[in-house]
Amino acid sequence: MPQINFVYQGKTVDIENEKTILEAARLAGVTIESPCNGIGSCGKCKVGTSGGVVLACQHHVREDMEVIVKDYNDENKSLQILSEGSNFDYDIQPFITKRVSGSKTEVYGGGKLLGIEDGDTSSFIYGLAIDIGTTTLVTALVDLSNGKTLASESTLNPQAAYAQDVLGRIHFASKDDGLAVLYNSFIEVLVTMILALTKKAGLKREHIYELVYSGNTTMLHIATNTDPYSLGQFPYTPNLFGAEHLSAKDLHISPFGIIWLPPIISAYVGADITSGILASALNKKKGTTVFIDIGTNGEMVLAKDGRLAASSTAAGPAFEGMNISCGMRASQGAIESFSIADGVFSFGVIGYNPPWGGETPITGICGSGLLDIAGELVRTGLIGKNGRFINPGNENNATPLISRIRPHEGKNAFFVTDDIYLSQKDIRQIQLAKGAIRCGIEMLLTHFNMNAADIDSLEIAGSFGYHLNEASLLNIGLLPAAFAGKTAFVGNTSMSGATAFLLNTTFRSQMTELVKEIDVVELANDENFEKNFIKHLSF
Template sequence: MPKITFINKQKTVMIAEGSTILDAARSAGIEIESPCNALGSCGKCKVKIPNPEHLGHLKIVESKHSVSAAELADGIVLACQTIPSADIEVIIKDYKEENSSLRILTEGNSFAYEQLPYITKRPKLNSTEVYGGDTLIGVEEGNTLELLYAIALDIGTTTIVAALIDLRTGIQIASNSILNPQAAYAQDVLSRIHFASNPEGLNTLYRSFIDALNAMIGDLVVQNKINASNIYEIVFSGNTTMIHLATGVNPYSLGQYPYTPQIYGGNHISAESIGVSISPFGLIYLPPIISAYVGADITSGILVSRLDEIKGTVLFIDIGTNGEMALVKNGKLAVTSTAAGPAFEGMNISCGMRASKGSIESFNVDSKGIFSFEVIGGGDPAGICGSGLLDIAGELVRTGVIGPSGRFVLPDSGTYSDFLKESFKEKNGKKVFFLSPDVYLAQKDIRQIQLAKSAIRSGIEMLLSYFNLSSDTIDAVEIAGSFGYHLNEASLINLGLLPQAFIGKVKFTGNTSLSGAKAFLLNVGFREKMKSLVKKIETVELAKESEFEKMFIKYMGF
């Protein structure tokens, strides 16, 4: 049995013959990102074998994203496709470093509202009573009236954001954010549903979330010198799959017709029952869920955007791995969701990465045909994040480097600038567009962009069709989400992700999932209001719409 030593994690594990390095890491409780779930199709589970002699002990399975000869010579292999036959040492990526530099939005649009929290306290002789609404939920010794905290939590497919709230004042004391550890096992909603379809997979995703949440709570209480036992409520705002996984409920039915959730929200569960380390009588509030693929995060967004109160026609879009959207016409609401995939998070892209230090986040081509870009944290680029990817594609479409079909217009037939032409070089026998000596855009990357943008655009068009509207009748477009906040209107229009008629109508509203979670915390009246409203919202199920496939094909081009 080979012995695998993870040097920078100070852990050693014995594995059975035929097991991979990824298998070894998982058995040791070490996180190695493998969002394609070990299919060898994402190329994100690279690890380093520091001892050249150990390379001879490896059987490497050929896969879609096999490492290059140069990488292999440097000891870089894919953990999911590498089988040790003898003892080896391994160095893996430090995710704490990526978390520390990751750009995650922690603010979203909201509005002024009366403060009426669900959790309150009342003094008693030598004790303090804690109430949830009108129900006594616990009694504490002494006077703890001034110790009254709660957490608003945005559970994204890629990131998790926690905001610590003082319920006496309504003030946000602090916030923190991390990568969702579940992304190391499965990168998007559908792959997580599949991963969690058996008890072992479900427990892996559930425990990884709970452990991460407890670590976030621990950081918040230490940094702000409070006690976790004085945190009494957490609002879980996230898409339907994330809410299932966060509460340990198998989401298998979300992946099977008729796509029925196991839970619908609008209720409390005990924090202790799912292993969350706050007050022993602490509660988790789950906002109302709209449908299998339109979750509590959109309920939160509808709440703080006050869509149901708007006079006129407004489109609300949360762009991410799961593109959820709502259209309101004079108070009548309809929603839908499209599987945009992980390209917007930098996944399945040759040089893709999350929005952390070293990623290209914006790109521009000037009137002379010379391009420039901005890198998060400055310095040389290490890769491209989602916002940079859409900027690059949008500018290359505008300047004619990428044609309407999505194919590169190569230098010998292109009419664009010499500077742009010089950026085309060969990589593994194919022409790619280089942004720096180490970062490039390949033809297959453009295909991923096309798939993602067509999914979003087709969803928009189907919602418009549901209301018998044309794009020029839309009064305003609100784009929510951490990813959406870093986009720019021009790139979205250039790519055709948004119709030309939306020019000048787009505004970016930030993390409304989080700001909505805060509103649910601070005004109990919103809970019944949204529970009632959700029942009136129409859901457009794209899988049932015969026109969706035609729309999808139509909007693949630029």
């Protein structure tokens, strides 16, 4: 059997002949990102071998070899992950309480005895709020006695190495050991994060008693080791619905530790949106508000004087940069902003105070930079409404930046630098993603018999959404023109909502009842969906 040595990770594994480097890496526990789940379409699993750079998912092993894989932790160190969102004042009424009885301390959950500890431990009562994103994980260690956040940690969701979006995760989990692989990778990273949090705060993990998991429906299935297969099959029925407690035995916290899941709205509108509704008080706002979490799974809510309708659309991984030629996550070296003025462009790079001056190596384009570039090229006419670059050979198309449009692999591309570019294929991916989200917005408006001009405010949630700018979203048509000037970026409301659930138990019953009243608009079941989607592909 050939032996593979992953040089930087210091791991060696024997693999059956003709297996791929990617399969060997997964067997060895080495992370190689493969957003397309190994079909060879994303080009993100490049590794170094003695024969040169190859795609790990396509290179079949026939002999012993050394493989160079970039250190996954390097990206984690500089990744921009937002850990907070809009919040509100509330009383501290946690589910977990303690009572000293003689030489013992009784630990209660919702008034019921969970367990007994030796000595007086009444001063040590902690919980965790966890935002389980498709791409990232964010955790906060909270003192349940006073509501203070003692420490926070964030990292990439390790499952992204196996599949980038929720549909890919569902498919991967349906394979032989797929669910176990995804669940164990999550648990391993979460336990590591818990150890880091307790070390920062100087406390024992045995004094953590409750966790609140906030995430989309697929992420909660996988995080609880629940088969998500039914989420990918009509009629798309979840195997769990939230508003329940589960054991936290795998997390090595208190022996009576428990996990609480917020109520799930539907198969594709998850507990992260329930948390967002709570954090943004959507059900209490007067007028009409659109709430959108822009990401791989674009979830959205329209709130009209307390009445709510929710939907979701598969935007795909374009906004995360994962199926974009020079795309990358928001970490060191990524172009994160871009603008054109008087025929000259400038851009900002993560790790350097913009505008970029050459000191930081540019390694790619993250989601916010991607939408800025597309938006500016559309605004200045370098990209037409149909998504095509203008012809640089046409004398009628002469502009100061025309020289930046050059042939690449048989089609035009816009070169930001000599190595970093936006291709015609990339533009198509942006059109598909933005068309899906715009279609969702329009169909929620139709559900309420409203027009875009009737909207009073737009709230964009999520770590990715927080780094966007309204002008770019308007330029590419992701948002209706009537939304101009109405946008607020509310941050990681999944996390702030999870913290509120952790600290005030009354919110749990309130939101469980509210979720039952939300209209779920299933876009795929609407006869006008395909027509609306195609309509909104154009810029």
